[in-house]
Amino acid sequence: MTRRRLRVHVSGAVQGVGFRPFVFALAQRYALSGFVCNDARGVLAELEGDTHRAFLWALRSEHPPLARIDRVDVTSLPALGSTGFAIRASLAAGAATSRAIPDAATCSACLADLFDPASRFYHYPFVTCTDCGPRFTITRRQPYDRANTAMADFAFCGQCAADYADPGNRRFHAETLACPDCGPQFSHTVQEIAAILRVGGIVALKGIGGFHLLCDATNETAVARLRLRKRRPARPFAIMLASDGASRPFASPTAAERDLLNRSARPIVIVRKGTGLAPSVCPRLRTVGVMLPSAPVHHLIFHALERNGADGTCALVVTSANLAGDPLVIAGAAAAQDLSPIADLVVTHNRPILIRADDSVMAVIAGEPAFVRRARGYVPDPIDLGEDGPTVIALGAHLKATVCVTHGREAFVSQHVGDLDSAQTRRFHHETVQRLLAELGIRPECVACDLHPDYGSTVVAQTLDLPVLRVQHHAAHLAAVAAEHRLHGPLVGLALDGHGHGSDGMAWGGELLIRTGGIWHRHGHLRPLPLPGGDRAAREPWRMGMAAMVAMGRGAEAERRFSRHPLAAPLTRTMTADGPVTTSMGRLFDAAAALLGVCEDQSYDGQAAMELEALVDRTQIQPGGYHIIDGMLDFTPLLGTLLQPGIDAQTGAGLFHGTVIAGLAEWIGAVALAQGQTRVVLGGGCFMNRVLAEGLALALRRRGLEPWLPRLAPANDGGIALGQAAIARAHLMQSNRS
Structure with a gap:
C-alpha cells in the first residue's frame, strides 16, 4: 500500500483524559510514525504509514472513557519518511477552543491501588490516573498540561517520572500523577478524622471543588449540633455512603437511581429515605440526598470507620462548607477562619482548588435523570443546541444563579453560583463570567439578563459594554427546555415557579405561554x-x-x-x-x-x-x-x-x-x-x-x-441562563435575517 501522512485534529473534551497516550498506543498498534500533542483546539497528531483507516476507526470507537469527541478533521500531507512516534510538548498558539473536562470519581483500578499494601499508592488520598481524578477544578488554563494546573508545583519523584514516561503504564502522561513522596498531603491523618467522627464531632474537609462538613448521620446530637453551628435549621442534609450496597437501611434507591449514584460524576441523588438516620438529617421529608465517595480520601475515611467498630453500614452527613448565603469555601486560610466555629477539626491539603464547584444534585423524574443543581462532575460539559448560532452570554437570575455562554452549536452553562445576595457570591458570579469568556477566547455579541431591574445579574449586565437583551423570567424557563431538546417552531409552554418579574411589572409564577415566530407570549x-x-x-x-x-x-x-x-x-x-x-x-x-x-x-x-x-x-x-x-x-x-x-x-x-x-x-x-x-x-x-x-x-x-421536562439544566432558576441565551441567540439570528 502507498505510504501516506495525515494530520488529524481531534476537538472536544480530549485533554486531561489520557488521549495523547491513547493515540500513542494506537500508533504503535498500527505501526504509524509521527507525533501527537495538545494544542489550543484539542489534540493534534501527524501519522505516517499505510494503516490510517484502521487507526481512525479505532480512534472514534475506543477512545478513553472520559473523552468526548466533537469532530475529527483529517488533512493529507506529503510523506516525510519519518520513523518512531512521540508525544510532543503542547502548542499553545491560537485561541483556545479545546475545553476542560469535568472532575471524575476514583476509578476501580486506582481504588485497587489505594487498598493494595504492595502498591506505592497504598492509602495515598490523592491517587489518580488518566481515567479519574480532578480536572475542571484544578485547571488554570488550556491546553491541559501539568504546568497549567494546580499540580504545577509538585515535581515528579523518580518513580512517578518513570510512570509518566512509560507507554505501558496507565499513568502515562497523567498530569495529576503524584505519590506520597512527591505529591500533595493532607494536614491531618485519616485516623484523626475518623476519631472525631466516631465521637460525634464535626469535620471540615477540603475536597475537590471545595470544603465539606462531615458528621455521623446516625448521631442525632451531632447532626443537631451541625445545624445549630451552621445556622441551617431545617434544609435537608445529604449523606454519603461507602457504596450503593451500603444504602440499606438508610435509603431505598431504584435501579435508575443506583445507576446515577455510580456514575463517575458522583452526584447527590434524591432517593426514598429509609431508616436509621438521625431525624434531623432531613426533617419532615420522605426523601434523602445520597452520594457515593468521589475522592480517595472518602474511601479511606469509611475504611477507617469500619475497621474501628462500625458494622459496615455507617453513613456520614456531607454538606457544603459555607456560611449562610456565601459561596463554598475553597482556600485553607479562609477555612481556618470561617469554619473553625462550625467544625471541631478543619482538615486541609496543599493542592489548590482553582475553581470552586458544589456537588451536583439529581433526581429521577418520569423515568429519566433531571438536575436539581448542575455542578461538579458535569460542568463544563456543554449542551448541544443542534445548530450553529451567534455567541452570547447570559447572566441568569438572582437566585440559584448560573452563567451561560454559547459558542457555535454549544451552550456552556457554568456550575451553580448561588444567590446573589452577598458580596462574596456576586464576586464569584463575576469571576465565573470572566473565566468562561477567557477559556473560550470569545467576545459575545450581546448579554442577556432577567427582566427584573433589581436582580444582581441584571446590574452586572449593564457593566459588560455589550448590547443588553432583557428576557422575561418564565419565557427563559421554557426556552431552556426547548433549547436542550432542540424543539423548533410553535410550542405551548407551562412555567410554574415561585416568582418572576412579569412584563406588566407584576409577580408571575403560574403562566401558560405560547411560542410563535420565536417569541413567547403570555396566553x-x-x-x-x-x-x-x-x-x-x-x-x-x-x-x-x-x-x-x-x-x-x-x-x-x-x-x-x-x-x-x-x-x-x-x-x-x-x-x-x-x-x-x-x-x-x-x-x-x-x-x-x-x-x-x-x-x-x-x-x-x-x-x-x-x-x-x-x-x-x-x-x-x-x-x-x-x-x-x-x-x-x-x-x-x-x-x-x-x-x-x-x-x-x-x-x-x-x-x-x-x-x-x-x-x-x-x-x-x-x-x-x-x-x-x-x-x-x-x-x-x-x-x-x-x-x-x-x-x-x-x-x-x-x-x-x-x-x-427539563433534563440537562435544572428546572429551577439554575436553568434560567440557558433559556436567556437561547432567546438571545434566536433574537440575533432573526435580526441578521431581516
Whole structure:
C-alpha cells in the first residue's frame, strides 16, 4: 500500500483524559510514525504509514472513557519518511477552543491501588490516573498540561517520572500523577478524622471543588449540633455512603437511581429515605440526598470507620462548607477562619482548588435523570443546541444563579453560583463570567439578563459594554427546555415557579405561554392571589394562607386561624384589590401548606412545598376544585376544600396535588387543541416536585400531548441562563435575517 501522512485534529473534551497516550498506543498498534500533542483546539497528531483507516476507526470507537469527541478533521500531507512516534510538548498558539473536562470519581483500578499494601499508592488520598481524578477544578488554563494546573508545583519523584514516561503504564502522561513522596498531603491523618467522627464531632474537609462538613448521620446530637453551628435549621442534609450496597437501611434507591449514584460524576441523588438516620438529617421529608465517595480520601475515611467498630453500614452527613448565603469555601486560610466555629477539626491539603464547584444534585423524574443543581462532575460539559448560532452570554437570575455562554452549536452553562445576595457570591458570579469568556477566547455579541431591574445579574449586565437583551423570567424557563431538546417552531409552554418579574411589572409564577415566530407570549395564568408583604410572603407561608382566605371572603376567620402571628390582623384588614398580587404556583403551594397546618414559616426556599409533597401517598381529584375562565385557571374552590373540617394534612396534600394536576392538564389540553399543537414544554422550579411533574406528564400524554421536562439544566432558576441565551441567540439570528 502507498505510504501516506495525515494530520488529524481531534476537538472536544480530549485533554486531561489520557488521549495523547491513547493515540500513542494506537500508533504503535498500527505501526504509524509521527507525533501527537495538545494544542489550543484539542489534540493534534501527524501519522505516517499505510494503516490510517484502521487507526481512525479505532480512534472514534475506543477512545478513553472520559473523552468526548466533537469532530475529527483529517488533512493529507506529503510523506516525510519519518520513523518512531512521540508525544510532543503542547502548542499553545491560537485561541483556545479545546475545553476542560469535568472532575471524575476514583476509578476501580486506582481504588485497587489505594487498598493494595504492595502498591506505592497504598492509602495515598490523592491517587489518580488518566481515567479519574480532578480536572475542571484544578485547571488554570488550556491546553491541559501539568504546568497549567494546580499540580504545577509538585515535581515528579523518580518513580512517578518513570510512570509518566512509560507507554505501558496507565499513568502515562497523567498530569495529576503524584505519590506520597512527591505529591500533595493532607494536614491531618485519616485516623484523626475518623476519631472525631466516631465521637460525634464535626469535620471540615477540603475536597475537590471545595470544603465539606462531615458528621455521623446516625448521631442525632451531632447532626443537631451541625445545624445549630451552621445556622441551617431545617434544609435537608445529604449523606454519603461507602457504596450503593451500603444504602440499606438508610435509603431505598431504584435501579435508575443506583445507576446515577455510580456514575463517575458522583452526584447527590434524591432517593426514598429509609431508616436509621438521625431525624434531623432531613426533617419532615420522605426523601434523602445520597452520594457515593468521589475522592480517595472518602474511601479511606469509611475504611477507617469500619475497621474501628462500625458494622459496615455507617453513613456520614456531607454538606457544603459555607456560611449562610456565601459561596463554598475553597482556600485553607479562609477555612481556618470561617469554619473553625462550625467544625471541631478543619482538615486541609496543599493542592489548590482553582475553581470552586458544589456537588451536583439529581433526581429521577418520569423515568429519566433531571438536575436539581448542575455542578461538579458535569460542568463544563456543554449542551448541544443542534445548530450553529451567534455567541452570547447570559447572566441568569438572582437566585440559584448560573452563567451561560454559547459558542457555535454549544451552550456552556457554568456550575451553580448561588444567590446573589452577598458580596462574596456576586464576586464569584463575576469571576465565573470572566473565566468562561477567557477559556473560550470569545467576545459575545450581546448579554442577556432577567427582566427584573433589581436582580444582581441584571446590574452586572449593564457593566459588560455589550448590547443588553432583557428576557422575561418564565419565557427563559421554557426556552431552556426547548433549547436542550432542540424543539423548533410553535410550542405551548407551562412555567410554574415561585416568582418572576412579569412584563406588566407584576409577580408571575403560574403562566401558560405560547411560542410563535420565536417569541413567547403570555396566553393565560393562574388566578392572582394577594401577596401580603411582597417578598416576605415567600418566606412566611402563613401570609399566603391568610391571603387565600381573604380572597374567599373569609378574612375574619383568617385572623383567628393565624392569630399567633402578630401581623395577621392588620394585614387582613389592609389587603385590598389595589395591593400587590401574584399568579405564582409556588405561592399557591405555600397557601395550601399553611391552610393544612403543614408549614407556616419556612427557613429555606421551597420548604413548604417539599413538606406538602412528602405527605402524599396517593392523589385525589376534588370535583369542582377549579374553574377555567377566559384563559385563567382558578383553584380557589380547592383551597376552600382544604379548610373543611375532617380534612387532615395527608388527605389535603393528596387532594391538592391531584386537583392541581387535573386542572393544569385540562387547561393546557384546551389551549394546545385550539393552537393545533401537541408539544408542551414544562419548566420552572415547581417541576422539581416529582408528584406534580410525573402526574402532569402522564395526564398530558393521556390527552395525546407530548410533554417535555427539563433534563440537562435544572428546572429551577439554575436553568434560567440557558433559556436567556437561547432567546438571545434566536433574537440575533432573526435580526441578521431581516
